[in-house]
Amino acid sequence: MAAAMLSPAYVAMPRSYRASADDAEFERFFLANFDGLVRSLAAITGDRELASDCVQEAFIRAFARWRRIRRFDNPSTWVRRVAINLSLDSKRSDRRRVNREEGVSLRAADKQSLTAEAVISNMRLVELLSQLTPQQRSVAALFYIEDLPVNQIAESLLISTGAVKFHLNKARGQLRDALEREESRNER
Secondary structure, three states: OOHHHOOOOOOOOOOOOOOOHHHHHHHHHHHHHHHHHHHHHHHHHOOHHHHHHHHHHHHHHHHHOHHHHOOOOOHHHHHHHHHHHHHHHHHHHHHHHHHHHHOOOHHHHHHHHHHHHHHOOOHHHHHHHHOOOHHHHHHHHHHHHOOOOHHHHHHHHOOOHHHHHHHHHHHHHHHHHHHHHHHHHHHO
């Protein structure tokens, strides 16, 4: 793999390592999917740094299992699911640590994590998405930011396609209401 082409997560291979056709295939897969996965996970979590870390770790795990994962219909679904799980694990771990060390309530920890949104380029979208429930936010981010079809969102979130449609419908309604309220305030 060409070190200059990859993200900081790339670790130089030992000299005895020989690149294979699998490596070239994985490199193409990585380059084609990394940025999009980080964008959508950043919108889901509200934290671009956490999203980048989780996606990098998911790709590391995918690389270790590439011979098996490459045969999947859509290997990026596997990487996305792993990255989402890692972000959820990280958020839970952070909340427990904050509660244990500082005695801060879960609500205060959630409010603190929202300040990380400043690093995301489209602040308005993140602000709107933050008003949604976590499930609605995940579905909306994957649908609108990553442009995934309903069936792939269902696979990624381990829910039914009906649940995806339900959460997407609820998210659209809430986003529409928020935009209408904002528009009426601006007209005054």
